[in-house]
Amino acid sequence: MGEPTTKAAPALPSIRGIGEMRHLGLLGALALLVVVGLITRPENFATASNLVSILSLAATIGVITVGATFVIIGGGIDLSVGAVMALASVWATTVATQSYGPVVVAICAILVGTGAGLLNGWLIAYGRLVPFIATLAMLVAARGLAQRMSDRKTQLISEGNFSIVELSTTRLLGIPLLVYIFALVVVLGWILLNRTTFGRRTYAVGGNPEAARLAGIDVRRHSMLLYGLSGLCCGIAAILIMARTTTGSSTHGDLYELDAIAAVIIGGTLLTGGRGTIVGSILGLLIFTLITNLFILNGLNTSDQLIAKGLIIVVAVLLQRRNLKERAP
């Protein structure tokens, strides 16, 4: 896969190509999975309904993955994403919130997500908690609060707020609206990361916090904002999951944090921060979703599916290491 070969011709401007070459590897893996799908399940893999279900499934975690990519490039980790999304979905579907109509439901989900994220960020940046601990605490607490608010019951979206559900039922060119929302988040995330000072600083803060500080960047504030951004993505994801399932529930998004982090890692983002891409993360996520889909279509059991995913993470990290070794001193 995309590592610089030592034998490249002198004239090759290959350094710049490495990033894209790694994506080529991911694309290759994705293509392979598609071929496997076409061979094993020719009758129902390539159907419109299956593709739509893959994309809708990917959309929710996908939005979270965009936020997670920022946090991880910035040198942190957010374990609370699934729980925060669940909390946002519950808060947004309480009887009280729902009485104000769909717009308020959506805004509520976003505010709850962003608020929880900023709280994470504040604890980490100003309270000096280790990201792992702070977000682990948030994971537990947010789930607990979600259970408490919902009395452990699944809260249905009321008739009056069905325009939320329409995000998954309304289709444009055969594709549900929520997939467009996912795409929009990806595009905005890419722009934010690659074209703005915020993105550039994210790389700086994750790559060398001391250098970032001495260059005049407010490292703490920036870290806090990164977690806030991750929370915002959880809020958007909550809207998508409410649309897909027509419910808000404290059990939504269980283990999403692992899927999101795995997708980011497979996509080539270093857990140590400072390096990574949105495109890689999304490709990693699609690979993950496709595997799930193939296992389901082929009627294989979920334990095998988990084993396969575990293997993929290991392989991806090993390939990354080879990439790194080439550049080591």
Next chain:
Amino acid sequence: MLVMKGIVKQFPGVRALDGVDLDVRAGEVHCLLGQNGAGKSTLIKVLAGAHQPDEGTISFNGAEVRPGSPIDAIKLGFATIYQELDLVDGLSVAENIFLGHEHARLGFVNRAAGRRAAREVLERLGHPEIRPSAEVGRLPPAAKQVVSMARALSHEARLIIMDEPSAALAHDEVANLFRIIRELTAQGVAVVYISHRLEEIREIGDRVTVLKDGRTVAVGLPARETPTQRIVSLMTGRNVEYVFPPRGGREPGEEVLRVEGLSSPGVFGDVSFSVRAGEIVGLAGLVGSGRSEILEAVYGARPATGRVLLDGRPVRRGVVGTVRRGMGLAPEERKAQALLLDQSVTANITLGTLPGFARFGWIDRKRERAEAQRLSELLDIRPPDPERPIRTLSGGNQQKAVLARWLLGGRKLLLLDEPTRGVDVGARAELYAVIHDLAERGIGVLLVSSEVPEVLGLADRVLVLREGTVIHEGEAGELDEHAVLDMIMNGRAA
């Protein structure tokens, strides 16, 4: 003893080594000279097993060897002190020194034995004050350099390779280093020594090999007799005037910086001075005399009491504020404090002044790239491609990028800590000219350098520091090197 023949090493897009020959004899100090990016570090990394050569042979004591990894190289008896420090910050001094060859039995590390052995090596290096149990991340750069030297000595090496070991060392430390080198060579150990300071080559070197653009252009020159002119022209292919631009013609203006009673307990105390617009003020002192710490305190990056005024108005503590008010710091340790190794040269250059390239957070990449290109050319950063990851640049070229960062965005006051660390003779003259030019344009410069001639040659006014206090302040023109050295070593005022 060691013969390298026709070594070729290709990186994507650059041929770093293009047929290099080197022969080193037992018991000699063999100096490797060359401009920034000539391939010196790459060559020694090949020896150290960190890079695999694409072509060429290495033989050691008559037998062909192929160090496939750093461990192989150590087993062969090659120890290396890298240009960029490679210590593990979170581990103790002793653990770092014996990393990979711990004092252990059945996998259990014997920490007491490790510390004892570490103390011995450190004492031999003349640094009994570095505690073996101290955490390396908390040591100043010079002490780190000593630790990495101790690591190289802890192996029973027959060939020790030193890549710019003196860059982070002050005058007396260098003397110490030379004493150790002489001890080693007397025992028949060979030393490969890389430095950009020609005086050092004269003092310690036996023979010199010169590299230029990945090729050997001269082998086995006598280190003491070869005229400087000839060495420099071999290195650069031209004649460089190794001098400082003439002073004078510059009339310092208003006061930009005023420091009153700046103190930090145990580090420096009651430091007061001022810098005027267009004036270069030099801080001379030993490593550990508080030079870098004073710069950091002025910059707001380190807590201290006392007052710092910029343009007559007090600055708030915290780097965000001082940068916004127009200060810039080029820190001492480029890898740890300045560089984003994975990012491009452009991104590294514009990091400090990014808001100036952006509108509503949106970066104007065309303008950014154009500015980076302009600065790369001005400082002659090589290769001249600002889109390369800065990791792939040679040490001296990375240093130029660190300086370039603050040439942007209308700075009023620049704090330069060892600005020419690791920069070759030719490029150094260019950097001096650039610094002068900055002053000419009315920027105040506060300069720290371990090289006294550099401070005297560049600065208008000099503050001499000893153990955290200013013991002398005067015009640079009225001081000479000996007087300054005497003051910083013995505390005697002129």
